[in-house]
Amino acid sequence: MIFTDDTEEALRAAVWLVNSAEEPDTLADLDDEAAFLREFPYTGRLDRDDRELSALRHLRPRLRTMLLARRDEMAERVNDALAESRLTPRLRRHDGADWHLHAVADEQPLAERILIETAMALIDVIRADEGSRLSVCEDDTCLSIALDLSRNRSKRYCSTTCANRNAVAAYRARRATPAH
DSSP: OOSOHHHHHHHHHHHHHHHTTSSSOSOSSHHHHHHHHHHSOOOSOOOOSHHHHHHHHHHHHHHHHHHHSOHHHHHHHHHHHHHHSOOOOEEEEETTEEEEEEOSOTTSOHHHHHHHHHHHHHHHHHHTTOGGGEEEOSSTTOOOEEEOOOTTOOOOSSSHHHHHHHHHHHHHHHHHSOOO
16 A cells, blocks of 8 residues: 555545546536445535535546646645635544544535545645656546556556557557568
8 A cells, every 4th residue: 555545545536536527427417426425435514416516526627637736736736725725634533444634524515525635635645756646547548547556556547448448459559560
């Protein structure tokens, strides 16, 4: 494990949200939000309404910019996010998760809590100088973010779909090249 469990989970959730904006949009309605919340079971206030969905959709470009920024710019964007929120940090343990930090009150809107949890996770990324673990998928037709949490830094694609598509294309290219 490179980061703590809560840092990795916050990064995964942020990447999921950002990547949901790619075609086809997978955060288009309340059913999609419910799927996100099943995958990433946030505690605290969950309105599950159109306003909350709109705030999550609106958050995606900002998260993308934060996640893909170079280290110094990432730090600036993290600081900006932290300055916008009333931080009330406290250690929590719930739902089988060991002690971890909740930086804002559970009553705050979900989009704000996700923004701050992402900022807190990026603090770990910045401090460990591990920004290279966040990149744009290497598939030429994809703009999604690839999150590499592997030990050997080998993840280049956002999904198995993109990885498989590129593996098949490379295989076909090798087969098409006449042997000498």
